[in-house]
Amino acid sequence: MRIFISTGEVSGDLQGSLLITAMQRQAAAAGWKLEIVALGGEKMSKAGATILGNTSGIGSMGLLESLPYIVPTLLVQRKAIAYLKQNPPDLVVLIDYMGPNLGIGTYMQNNLPDVSVVYYIAPQEWVWSMSLQNTSRIVAFTDKLLAIFPEEGRYYRENGGNVSWVGHPLIDRMQDAPNRQAARTTLGIAPEQIAIALLPASRQQELKYLLPIIFQAAQTIQAKLPQAHFWIPLSLDSFREPIAAAIQSYGLQATIVSGQQKEVFAAADFAITKSGTVNLELALLNVPQVVVYRLNALTVWIARKLLKGSIPFASPVNLVVMKEIVPELLQEKATAENITQAAMELLLNPERRQQTLTDYAQMRQCLGEVGVCDRAAQEILQMLNKV
Incomplete structure (x- = not known):
């Protein structure tokens, strides 16, 4: 089963690595072999993904602050879309990283509509949305949205999304803290x-x-x-x-x-x-x-x-x-x-x-309760099972 994951910045690389670890564990138990190609960073690579483009250092907060990253972001987005065109996966998972992921999600909707798209940790439109334009785009290209905050889940559900609230993955990550x-x-x-x-x-x-x-x-x-x-x-x-x-x-x-x-x-x-x-x-x-x-x-x-x-x-x-x-x-x-x-x-x-x-x-x-990454992985693998 071939999965493409797209995320960016340090936090996205962390969340992606936690999700990949849970997916690999569940897939192995079911006798499946996963091939994961991703935009991400070192943590995701160590978890078993083949990194198409390292995006852990590409990111900013703010309008002017984002200017130096426009070209690197467009290049990595273009690289991802070219890969998807040549190698259509069984499933796409988007993690946060709003700018590039809006483009990738829209590409999937228009060109590979039969490939399911899961958005895990959706952009915080529920906090700072100026209009419903981006929310509507996200809902339109997303087959399943896995929410980490209750308010996030409510917002996207009210705006037409197919939403499951899984809880916040840091609940899992902090379990093994000393x-x-x-x-x-x-x-x-x-x-x-x-x-x-x-x-x-x-x-x-x-x-x-x-x-x-x-x-x-x-x-x-x-x-x-x-x-x-x-x-x-x-x-x-x-x-x-x-x-x-x-x-x-x-x-x-x-x-x-x-x-x-x-x-x-x-x-x-x-x-x-x-x-x-x-x-x-x-x-x-x-x-x-x-x-x-x-x-x-x-x-x-x-x-x-x-x-x-x-x-x-x-x-x-x-x-x-x-x-x-x-x-x-x-x-x-x-x-x-x-x-x-x-x-x-x-x-x-x-x-x-x-x-x-x-x-x-x-x-x-x-x-939420412990087991967030396992719940998210289960939702994703269930969608793969329908392929």
Whole structure:
């Protein structure tokens, strides 16, 4: 059975790898052999996919920020469509990655209508859609939509989608995370030491817009809490050099780690982080956090004019329950001073920390039960069975 998977960025590569692992396990149990070709990254390759184009570093947030990626995105989309034309698969799975996947989905609808298309982790139209145009396109070319958030499922179902809510895959991923003591032993962190995770970037633009303010805040926190040590898990190895240079420039007591993100999260007392999937990972490990995000000022001005303040939250932790569980410091509010203030509150105020943990527990109820990737894989393989 031949499956084509299309996703991009660091988070898509992670989600794709989890799904591939579950599909391969179930297919083997059923006596099937899967051939998986994909747009993705190293994690998906290790899980058994043949990578047609590496898209883990192709991605941005914002209008102007996306300009450098237009040509690489069009090229990889064109490569995918050429492959699909020459090698029609039995099934196509799209994971997030809205721009290219809209093009691929539309191509499948117009040229290979007999090949089923599954959208897993659909674009967050339910949060920031300006019109139903893209929603209608997604519903039109998708035979099955596997929703990870209850609100996402409701939105697409109400707009005509064939939807199954499977839950959020990070529920599965965090099952094998080490406990605090084991993680600290692995990383060599003393029980009494304050460990703070810094997560400034998974996209190139974030090194420019987020790293300086996060590191400035870390510098101030270090002055207030000299016993604190910062841990920075790399999302892409290419970020090591600029981050190492920034650590030296800001004089931080910090350690860069690669391939031990779960250990850092499990060991951390607190995190200062960009907005994204990583917020949910931290929440599932009960790490209080401050979420920071900045875009180009012109991008923000355009977005505010178009969206008119319709985006309620940026962090998925807050979006799940539509209330502020973790502080969000966005754009003008994303200053080193504000980050420091919010950080010290969560680090030193036991009541504030406890409220965060209580809210995390409520949020967790909305993410589904363990077995998400298996449920998603089962839905996909059932569609293959009909081929």
